[in-house]
Amino acid sequence: MSKKAKRLATMKIKNVTLVKTAFNRAEIFNDGRAKIIFMGRSNVGKSSLINTLCNRKHLARTSSRPGKTVSINYFLVNDDFYFVDLPGYGYARISKTESQRVKKLISYFFEQIEGVALVIILIDSRRGFMDSDIELLSKITQKNYKILTIITKSDKISNSHLKNQTLKYQKEFGLYAIPFSIKSTHYKENILKYIEEALNQ
Numbered sequence: 001m002s003k004k005a006k007r008l009a010t011m012k013i014k015n016v017t018l019v020k021t022a023f024n025r026a027e028i029f030n031d032g033r034a035k036i037i038f039m040g041r042s043n044v045g046k047s048s049l050i051n052t053l054c055n056r057k058h059l060a061r062t063s064s065r066p067g068k069t070v071s072i073n074y075f076l077v078n079d080d081f082y083f084v085d086l087p088g089y090g091y092a093r094i095s096k097t098e099s100q101r102v103k104k105l106i107s108y109f110f111e112q113i114e115g116v117a118l119v120i121i122l123i124d125s126r127r128g129f130m131d132s133d134i135e136l137l138s139k140i141t142q143k144n145y146k147i148l149t150i151i152t153k154s155d156k157i158s159n160s161h162l163k164n165q166t167l168k169y170q171k172e173f174g175l176y177a178i179p180f181s182i183k184s185t186h187y188k189e190n191i192l193k194y195i196e197e198a199l200n201q
């Protein structure tokens with residue numbers, strides 16, 4: 001069976017393993033497998049989203065304190081492709097040195113990385129796109145990656161506000177947007193379907 005046909009038959013996430021943690025440039029690695037990248041500000045909910053998609057509570061470590069993920073984590077899914085959890089950026093209370101380190105590591109990562117099937121940018125439903133998001137997005141838009149916006153913590157705002165926000169971001173940035181909340185199973189299938197389509201393109 002072709003890889004594509006196999007994915008269509010098995011997009012259910014069956015197994016997932018953390019195979020690599022990169023703290024610095026030298027540790028960033030590439031292989032032939034496709035990658036789904038999760039990027040966004042500290043505390044926006046990247047690691048929580050990965051856990052929900054994989055049906056695992058503690059696969060990627062999460063915290064109410066911003067700056068939990070400090071390394072680039074590669075999770076191998078179904079022995080086929082990677083979910084890559086990036087460290088968060090843009091947290092005001094983090095030291096300048098640490099903030100610079102994270103930004104440089106992410107920029108370098110995007111310069112080096114191959115096989116990107118999709119970049120998922122996570123945006124907090126209460127905050128919207130912030131300067132640090134735009135700064136990093138502008139660095140990667142030249143690369144012509146397929147980009148998906150996920151509006152996180154959607155349980156924190158009303159449904160009508162969420163609808164307006166979703167449409168606004170789609171219009172403003174021309175990026176398809178899907179809401180998400182860890183408190184509902186409602187959005188997960190939609191996101192998995194989008195990921196599956198990106199992998200098969």
Ligand SMILES: Nc1nc2c(ncn2[C@@H]2O[C@H](COP(=O)(O)OP(=O)(O)OP(=O)(O)O)[C@@H](O)[C@H]2O)c(=O)[nH]1
Pocket residue numbers: 040041042043044045046047048049061062063064065066067068069070086087088089152153154155156180181182183
């Ligand atoms: N109410 C609510 N809280 C959420 C949601 N998603 C994540 N959180 C909480 O937000 C906090 C941060 O979540 P993480 O998944 O660690 O965020 P992150 O983007 O990985 O953060 P860094 O690793 O620091 O960059 C945790 O306390 C989560 O429980 C959501 O949909 N709704």
Ligand SMILES: [Mg+2]
Pocket residue numbers: 046047048061062068069085086088
């Ligand atoms: Mg994290």
